[in-house]
Amino acid sequence: MKAFLAKRSIGGWIATIAIYALALTWLYPFAWMVAASLKPAAQIYNTGLFEGDFTFDNFAFLLETADKLDRPFVGALGISALVTLTVTASVLLTSGFIAFALARMRFPGRKLFGDFLLLQMVIPTSMFILPLFVLIKEMGLLNSLWALILPSMMSGWGIYMMSQSFRTMPEEYFDAARLDRASLWQTVTRIVVPLNKSIIAIVALFTFTGTWDNFLWPLIAISDTDRMPLSVLLATFSKQYGGYAGPVMAGAVLQTLPLVLLFLLFRRHFLQGMSLSLK
Amino acid sequence: MRTREPLSREAVVGLSLAGAYLLFTAIFWAYPFFWLAKLSVTQWRFFDEPVFTGARNLLTTLQDPQFLQALWNVVRFLAFYLPIAFGGALIVAFGLRHVGRGKGFVALCFLLSNVSSGVALSLVFAKVFSSTGPFNTMLFDNFGVRVPWTNDPTLAMLAIALVVAWKFVGYYGLILYSGLLAIPKEIYDAARLDHAGPWKRLTRITLPMMNPQLMMVLTFAILVSFGLFTEPFIITGGGPADSTATPQMMIYETAFRRLQPSHAAMMSILVALVTYALVQLARRLFERKVVLA
Numbered sequence: 001m002k003a004f005l006a007k008r009s010i011g012g013w014i015a016t017i018a019i020y021a022l023a024l025t026w027l028y029p030f031a032w033m034v035a036a037s038l039k040p041a042a043q044i045y046n047t048g049l050f051e052g053d054f055t056f057d058n059f060a061f062l063l064e065t066a067d068k069l070d071r072p073f074v075g076a077l078g079i080s081a082l083v084t085l086t087v088t089a090s091v092l093l094t095s096g097f098i099a100f101a102l103a104r105m106r107f108p109g110r111k112l113f114g115d116f117l118l119l120q121m122v123i124p125t126s127m128f129i130l131p132l133f134v135l136i137k138e139m140g141l142l143n144s145l146w147a148l149i150l151p152s153m154m155s156g157w158g159i160y161m162m163s164q165s166f167r168t169m170p171e172e173y174f175d176a177a178r179l180d181r182a183s184l185w186q187t188v189t190r191i192v193v194p195l196n197k198s199i200i201a202i203v204a205l206f207t208f209t210g211t212w213d214n215f216l217w218p219l220i221a222i223s224d225t226d227r228m229p230l231s232v233l234l235a236t237f238s239k240q241y242g243g244y245a246g247p248v249m250a251g252a253v254l255q256t257l258p259l260v261l262l263f264l265l266f267r268r269h270f271l272q273g274m275s276l277s278l279k
Numbered sequence: 280m281r282t283r284e285p286l287s288r289e290a291v292v293g294l295s296l297a298g299a300y301l302l303f304t305a306i307f308w309a310y311p312f313f314w315l316a317k318l319s320v321t322q323w324r325f326f327d328e329p330v331f332t333g334a335r336n337l338l339t340t341l342q343d344p345q346f347l348q349a350l351w352n353v354v355r356f357l358a359f360y361l362p363i364a365f366g367g368a369l370i371v372a373f374g375l376r377h378v379g380r381g382k383g384f385v386a387l388c389f390l391l392s393n394v395s396s397g398v399a400l401s402l403v404f405a406k407v408f409s410s411t412g413p414f415n416t417m418l419f420d421n422f423g424v425r426v427p428w429t430n431d432p433t434l435a436m437l438a439i440a441l442v443v444a445w446k447f448v449g450y451y452g453l454i455l456y457s458g459l460l461a462i463p464k465e466i467y468d469a470a471r472l473d474h475a476g477p478w479k480r481l482t483r484i485t486l487p488m489m490n491p492q493l494m495m496v497l498t499f500a501i502l503v504s505f506g507l508f509t510e511p512f513i514i515t516g517g518g519p520a521d522s523t524a525t526p527q528m529m530i531y532e533t534a535f536r537r538l539q540p541s542h543a544a545m546m547s548i549l550v551a552l553v554t555y556a557l558v559q560l561a562r563r564l565f566e567r568k569v570v571l572a
Contacts, residue, residue, distance in 0.1 A: 012377070019374035020381070023388035026445070030391070032413060033403045045411045098296045107293030108286075113301075120308065124554060126506050126527055127547045130534050131311035131318065137325075154303045184292060205394065213396045215509045216527070220535060231398040235513055238402055245406060252399035263394045267387055270394075 033256070037249040044245050058246035062254075066247065071237050072226050077254065080229040083148045084211045090153040091207045092200065098154075099162035100188050104174065114163070120156045126216075133220055147221040148229065152211060158203045165199035166192060201269035209259050230255050318544035325540060336545040346546055348521055349529040350553065352436070353504050356525075359440035364451055364500055365493075367444055371452025372459050389449025397446070401513035404442045408514070432522030435515050439523055442510050447503065451496045458492030459485070490567045497561050505554040526550045 035052070036044045037059070043052040062073050101107070102114055132151055133142075141147045169192070177187045193200065218232045225233060234251040242248075263270065286294070319336055321329035340346055371389055375382050392400070407414050408428040415425045428438045462485065470480050486493070508527040511517060517524035524532075526546065534543035 015374075016378055019370075019378055019385060022370070022374070023385045026388050026392060026449070029400060029403050029407065029445070030395075032407060033399070036403075036406070044406075045413070045416070094300070098300050101293040101296040105289050105293035105296075106287075107290040107297065109297070110293065113297045120304070124502065124506065124551055126508075127315065127551050128308070128311045130530065130540060130543055130547060131314035132307065133534075134314050134318075134540070135307070135311055151307045154300055156300070156304070159300065209394055213398055215398050215512075216531065220531070231396070234402065235398060238405075238513070248402055249406070252396070252402050255396045255399040259395045260391065263391065264387075267383075270390075271383065271386060 030256070030260075033249055033252050037246065037253045039246065041244070041246045044249075058250035059254075061244070062247040062250045066237065069241070070225055071233060073230070073233065073237075073251065073254075075226055076228055076230045076233040079145065079227065080212060080231070083145060083229060084208055086149050087152045087211045088204055088208045090149075091155045091158050092204055094154045095158035095162050095203060096188055096193065096200070097184070099159045099166055100184075100192055102159060103163040103166035104169075114160075117156045117160045121160065129216060129220065132217075136221060142221060143223055143227060145227065148214075148218055151217075152207075155203075155207065158207065161203055162196065162199055165196050169195060198269045198272045201266045205262060205266055205270060208262060212259060213255070315544050315547060318541050319548055321541055323541050324538055329541075332541075336541050340542060340545045340549060343542075345521060345524070346526075346529055346549075349524050349526045350550075352522065352524060353507075353526065355436050356440055356504050356507070357501070359437050360444060360504060361497075361500060363440060363444040364448060365496065367448035368451035368455050368496060371448055372455035375452065375456045376459055386449070386453060389452060391449075392446050393450045397509045398513065400446070401442070401510050404438075404510075405514045408438050429515055430519055432519055435519060435523050439507075439511050439514060442514065443503065443507070447499075451499070454495055454499075455489060455492050458489040462488045487567065488569055490565075490569055494562065494566050497565065498558055501557050501561065502554065505550060505557075 031049060035049050038054040038056070039047065039052040040055065040057065066073055102110065102117075136142055136147045136151070141150070173191050173195075174187070177191055182190070212229075213231055214229075215231050215235065218229050219235070222228050222232065225236070228236070230251070234248070234255060237244075237251065238248045317329065320331060320333055322332045322335070323329040371385075375385060378385055406412050409415075410425065410427065414428075419425050426434060428434050466484055466488075467480060470484055475483065505526060507525040508531070511523045511525055512528055512531075515523045517528050527550075530543045530546045530550070533546060534540045
């Protein structure tokens with residue numbers, strides 16, 4: 001500790017304080033959002049961050065009154081949760097097993113399969129939005145929740161990331177599993193998953209965030225307000241009733257909260273996995 | 280000719296797992312790919328039969344002033360975004376190395392913007408940048424000016440660049456930080472013996488050694504700028520006068536507002552090609568092989 005203190009000059013201390021100050025400034029938009037969501041409309045723009053008469057009226061308005069304006073936010077929350085949880089569960093399950101095959105099983109065409117995944121990741125997905133709309137329209141799934149779920153049920157990126165991590169496991173684990181005649185299911189769930197928690201957390205977090213906060217695709221695929229996920233319903237509400245700044249900010253808090261909570265919950269895995277994915 | 284050996288059980292399981300993904304990809308990736316190619320050379324309005332028109336879509340798209348404006352807007356965006364994002368990311372990277380113990384906390388503060396909701400925070404920034412918003416109130420109280428962020432073409436683009444940079448600086452900073460850690464200490468010791476000052480050490484050792492990470496950030500930044508949709512759509516709606524309309528917004532408008540999917544398909548293809556070309560150009564110009572002797 002002494003060496004730690006002695007190493008810093010005055011300039012060093014100023015730099016340290018400046019960095020902490022900058023890091024906290026980065027959180028300002030979150031603080032303003034939460035504060036605005038808790039203030040009456042008249043006080044949002046003309047009071048300090050922590051001043052004002054705090055109430056939950058904006059949330060009550062959003063969840064109860066907005067329903068009468070044909071903006072069912074409770075339903076939208078449910079739809080967002082249903083779609084996001086289904087997609088995340090499906091991506092984790094399929095990526096886990098397919099990545100295991102790619103990383104650890106011998107089958108003809110394995111290398112080609114890996115190369116194909118890499119090629120897919122290079123091509124920007126935004127190119128596919130329009131033709132995907134045509135496909136979903138042909139399938140008769142427009143304006144249904146399947147339009148939000150089906151196209152995202154597997155992820156080439158998820159398979160690739162997991163297989164990179166599975167590859168580094170020592171072969172001895174699998175020799176032991178073979179001796180014990182462990183089934184594929186047992187090998188993956190009992191050996192692979194516990195030893196690769198960080199990368200699984202990363203794939204889960206990014207899939208969850210990407211699905212929950214997806215905007216362009218549901219904006220195109222869903223046109224009925226009672227089937228919209230929260231992200232789209234909130235944006236259309238803001239466009240039409242822009243004057244209701246308080247309720248819009250309350251919606252923004254609801255949209256942000258699950259993502260921030262998940263991030264804080266998985267922060268250790270996340271920071272570990274980030275350095276892993278950067279190498 | 281030898282008869283082929285039957286596949287082992289492992290190979291069968293492996294093939295069927297890979298096959299499941301390939302089937303999924305054939306439906307939701309290869310088939311749309313085929314449709315995109317088909318749309319780009321036909322005239323179609325969602326309900327009728329596609330009529331082959333050859334290169335006509337290409338010609339109309341290349342002469343569409345709004346589309347060209349959208350591509351130019353990406354360049355204007357990059358002109359603001361690259362300096363802000365690289366400057367910020369370098370500060371974060373050096374900052375993380377400097378603070379030592381509190382590293383985890385500082386990294387989390389900067390990363391929170393990256394993993395949270397783009398939709399929600401775009402709505403927040405639309406209010407923060409509004410004429411009576413907190414940013415203008417702060418400027419007015421301290422400097423006596425109000426800045427019309429969303430009414431001026433250049434300021435509106437700057438506002439979008441600030442929002443997107445706020446979102447990605449933490450992530451880019453972490454990438455640069457990992458490069459910073461990989462530089463061997465001995466090089467700096469040798470430089471000190473040669474009396475190289477801090478500025479010389481930064482420009483002759485640190486930045487050249489971080490070339491792979493800097494290139495990674497530059498590539499990500501280019502990809503982000505061509506993919507922009509949510510932020511300009513919500514904050515400025517593309518205005519004023521299409522000055523913040525991005526290619527993705529143009530594609531959306533053309534396909535689903537003006538109902539010209541063929542035209543929009545051609546735009547998608549051109550945007551992908553321009554993105555690829557710009558990434559390759561950047562690599563040609565700035566990529567260096569880092570060799571440790």
